[in-house]
Amino acid sequence: MHATHRMTLIAIVVASGMTPHASWSQQTVNATLLSDSIQLETHTVKAGRLTLDIRSDANNTMAHELVLIKTNLPDDALPASKGQVLEHKLKKIGEIEDVAPGKSKRASFTLAPGHYVLICNKPGHYAMGMHTALVVTP
Numbered sequence: 001m002h003a004t005h006r007m008t009l010i011a012i013v014v015a016s017g018m019t020p021h022a023s024w025s026q027q028t029v030n031a032t033l034l035s036d037s038i039q040l041e042t043h044t045v046k047a048g049r050l051t052l053d054i055r056s057d058a059n060n061t062m063a064h065e066l067v068l069i070k071t072n073l074p075d076d077a078l079p080a081s082k083g084q085v086l087e088h089k090l091k092k093i094g095e096i097e098d099v100a101p102g103k104s105k106r107a108s109f110t111l112a113p114g115h116y117v118l119i120c121n122k123p124g125h126y127a128m129g130m131h132t133a134l135v136v137t138p
């Protein structure tokens, strides 16, 4: 399904004569929120404009969120207390709040090269495994 979609996109780009040049950096990444993980379509993107298309799995029993943090720490080693990551001790880039089960939200960020972490910081969710890493390359 995905592959077919990409092929169609490439075909359109070629047909319209658009040539993605070196600084082309408009990317969309699909993210799925599960109760015990955050699934990213890819963990490496180019610096520039990134749109996150976030879907909360229909089987979830409550709303989740996505907090984007720039840090060199591994995604499972952030400072936390009582089941929540201490966001004030970290460089928070942005947040998408309360994505209800089965619903989607999208948000865009302009990202510099570096190591980022995505978490859900609803109480206890980080400890349940709702975290993942994202690397932004120059």
Ligand SMILES: [Cu+2]
Pocket (backbone or CB within 6 Å): 035, 063, 064, 065, 120, 121, 122, 125, 130
């Ligand atoms: Cu959550």
